[in-house]
Amino acid sequence: MFTGIVEEVGRVSALRAKPQAMELTISCSLILEDVKRGDSISINGVCLTVSTFTKDTFTVDVIPETVKSSTMASLKSGSRVNLERAMPANGRFGGHFVSGHIDGVGVIRSVKKEANAVTKTIEVEPRLMKYMMLKGSVAVDGTSLTIFALGTNSITISLIPTTQEDSLLGAKGIGDKVNIECDMLAKYTERIQTAEPAMTRSWLAENGF
Template structure:
């Protein structure tokens, strides 16, 4: 589990492409202060497992489904990436519940600066938009952000100067892809309601009877 608060920007130092999979080696400093084989690291919001590390880099495997459904295949050597370690039980939820299981990608439609804020319009699918709500949370490339506006195929987020400067969203240009993970709690609620509407045995009375 992650929080969407980026700890560090890493640098891609090596890419090994398989037939449909990948292996990435990333340079970092803070992440390496407390790292172990098998640790989960969010790389641009994608939960990946550490398979090797040194004093300056760590390596993660990327499965075919992840390559297909995220923007990770666009990475090149020298590219910067958002990094976050899994949250310890003693940590703080500075952002929101982020699983690292990306729903898909969105495309940056427009970036505009209004005083000290940067607004970013992102094109998304209608399937993803059903889990988005005004002032709700969404993870964009692993960054916990508040939704400023949402339409059937578009959402808008607002970045404060710190987020703009300390993450890779400041680097992103219009028409570039970003990873989208919609709010975990919204997905649970919507999916449960959909099952109820489709005649599931789980009804509102059932939920009340069982303490929900």
């Protein structure tokens, strides 16, 4: 479980392509302070497991499903990436519930400077729009953000100066692709409502509510 608050920007120091899969080695510093084999680390919003590590790098395996459903395939040696360690039980919850399980890939369609903020409109897959809510939460490349406007197939987010400086999203421009994770609570609510039996007024009455 993550919060969507990027801790550090790392760099891909090695990339080994496999048939439909990848092995990534990431150079960083803060993330390695307490790293252990088997730890979960969010890389551009994708939850991946540490397989090996050194004093200044860690390595993860990226399986075919993750390659297909995220922007991982676009990484190359030297690429910068957002990093966040899994949230400790006694940690502060600064963002929102983020699982690191990507729902789809979005494309930045417009960028606008507004005073000290930068707003970006991101085209998302139509199937994901039902999870998007005005003033609701979304994770973009692993960064927890608030949705400030909704289009037919797009969302608009606004980056404060800290987010512009401490994550990669501030540098991304028109045409760049980003990982999208919808609000986990919205997905669970939909699942409950569509599961059998449906949670209707009559179902609630029949079950003593």
